[in-house]
Amino acid sequence: MRDQKLWTWHLAAGAIILFLLGLHMAIMHLDALLGIFNPAGGHPIDWANVVARGQSMAFTMNYILLLGAALFHGLYGLRNILFELDPAPPLKKALSWVLILVGVGLFIFGTWAAWVGHQVASIT
Amino acid sequence: MSNGNLPEQIVFRIRRFAPGRDKEPVWKEYPIAYEVGMTVLDGLWKVKETIDPTLAWRASCRMGVCGSCGMLINGKAGLGCNTQIAELGTAVVTVAPLANFPIVRDLVPDLRPLFDAHTALSPYIIRADTAEQEEPTREYYQSAEQMEAYLQFSYCIKCACCMAACPTCATDPVYSGPVALAQAHRYNTDTRDDGFEVRKEVLADEVGPWRCHFAGECSRVCPKGVDPAKAIQLMKRQLVADALGLRKKPPLAQPVEKPEGIERRPGIPEAPPPTV
Ligand code: HEM
Ligand code: SF4
Ligand code: SF4
Numbered sequence: 234m235r236d237q238k239l240w241t242w243h244l245a246a247g248a249i250i251l252f253l254l255g256l257h258m259a260i261m262h263l264d265a266l267l268g269i270f271n272p273a274g275g276h277p278i279d280w281a282n283v284v285a286r287g288q289s290m291a292f293t294m295n296y297i298l299l300l301g302a303a304l305f306h307g308l309y310g311l312r313n314i315l316f317e318l319d320p321a322p323p324l325k326k327a328l329s330w331v332l333i334l335v336g337v338g339l340f341i342f343g344t345w346a347a348w349v350g351h352q353v354a355s356i357t
Numbered sequence: 358m359s360n361g362n363l364p365e366q367i368v369f370r371i372r373r374f375a376p377g378r379d380k381e382p383v384w385k386e387y388p389i390a391y392e393v394g395m396t397v398l399d400g401l402w403k404v405k406e407t408i409d410p411t412l413a414w415r416a417s418c419r420m421g422v423c424g425s426c427g428m429l430i431n432g433k434a435g436l437g438c439n440t441q442i443a444e445l446g447t448a449v450v451t452v453a454p455l456a457n458f459p460i461v462r463d464l465v466p467d468l469r470p471l472f473d474a475h476t477a478l479s480p481y482i483i484r485a486d487t488a489e490q491e492e493p494t495r496e497y498y499q500s501a502e503q504m505e506a507y508l509q510f511s512y513c514i515k516c517a518c519c520m521a522a523c524p525t526c527a528t529d530p531v532y533s534g535p536v537a538l539a540q541a542h543r544y545n546t547d548t549r550d551d552g553f554e555v556r557k558e559v560l561a562d563e564v565g566p567w568r569c570h571f572a573g574e575c576s577r578v579c580p581k582g583v584d585p586a587k588a589i590q591l592m593k594r595q596l597v598a599d600a601l602g603l604r605k606k607p608p609l610a611q612p613v614e615k616p617e618g619i620e621r622r623p624g625i626p627e628a629p630p631p632t633v
């Protein structure tokens with residue numbers, strides 16, 4: 234794909250990360266201040282709260298979207314850095330493929346893990 | 358006369374290189390007498406006239422206009438003709454050819470990569486009414502605000518100082534660099550121009566602004582205050598908006614009719630006839 238499109242997606246993924254990571258920080262690390270999304274009360278990493286988040290479809294989708302955005306953003310950024318070192322064109326092509334395979338592989342693995350977590354939490 | 362803080366004698370430390378003769382560049386030192394008001398270019402002339410006539414550099418206007426005398430002065434890219442030795446404040450002045458270009462000889466860089474990238478981005482007004490452009494009958498209207506959108510970027514003299522300072526140009530020969538990109542943006546924002554799509558064909562690929570990380574070194578060294586880094590960020594904004602289908606195409610400037618029925622104020626001389 235052309236860099237105009239890829240870079241636009243890179244920027245959009247940055248904005249998604251900013252929002253979702255912000256949400257994650259607010260829930261997990263600023264809970265003393267905000268006290269949101271912890272239905273069982275107490276600490277955000279209490280088992281009951283972990284299960285409650287796992288049962289929620291919104292949280293599961295949030296994790297998958299954050300994973301996709303972070304993987305695309307990080308790997309495209311890495312590709313940019315590597316390409317600036319001026320590798321030969323065949324090496325550029327090979328690098329792109331390796332990064333695509335790593336990204337897709339990690340995305341499938343992470344999505345599977347999030348989904349199984351959701352299923353297990355739902356029957357707990 | 359006082360020399361400020363500088364001694365009577367200063368030393369020019371110059372990187373010399375003649376491809377084909379020398380294996381690698383060597384530094385040579387030339388002591389010369391300092392005179393008040395001396396520029397780095399004046400110093401080079403003094404070395405050439407009094408010590409070594411084989412020293413080579415490129416210069417023409419000696420007033421910051423032609424863009425020929427870009428060089429690394431005490432490690433920073435700048436114009437030899439508009440850098441005062443007193444302003445540097447060092448008794449040893451080091452001079453080297455602009456970084457990130459092949460060397461033709463001594464202080465003369467081969468600027469072809471710059472001009473190739475510049476040419477590839479069509480740095481001129483592109484529009485469909487070519488007949489009107491070739492044989493203009495009227496003027497294209499442009500407001501003062503519309504002109505201000507690109508005016509600063511049009512001050513570029515293609516001296517290549519920015520390219521020598523750019524960390525991306527240092528490693529990535531594919532990157533078009535600040536000169537070509539700033540000039541492409543200069544034309545993309547000119548309301549008389551309709552060539553955005555033509556330039557986008559080139560800019561959308563690897564050679565475009567995507568490898569610019571806004572280090573801003575180009576703008577720091579630019580002797581004409583062009584701020585190419587700003588042009589590149591504005592260009593990214595325009596191209597991202599275009600990718601999202603959100604770019605608003607400004608109306609194309611049209612030739613304006615000569616106003617009719619208006620009396621010319623007395624005492625205003627006629628414009629001289631066109632010479633070209
Ligand atoms: C707060 C959320 C984030 C925002 C708003 C953001 C934004 C950006 C932007 C605008 C760039 C382009 C910079 C340039 O081209 O000079 C960039 C580059 C990059 N980002 Fe992020 N980013 C964020 C989080 C992350 C995360 C979590 C990672 C790691 C997975 C990451 C990895 C990278 C890498 C490797 C680059 C390439 C470096 C470069 O091109 O200079 N970013 N980011
Ligand atoms: S942008 Fe400035 S430094 Fe770069 S070529 Fe133009 S005038 Fe020289
Ligand atoms: S702002 Fe962009 S073009 Fe200018 S020096 Fe930095 S990377 Fe190069």
Ligand code: FES
Nearest residue numbers: 417419424426438
């Ligand atoms: S000699 Fe023309 S810019 Fe320096």
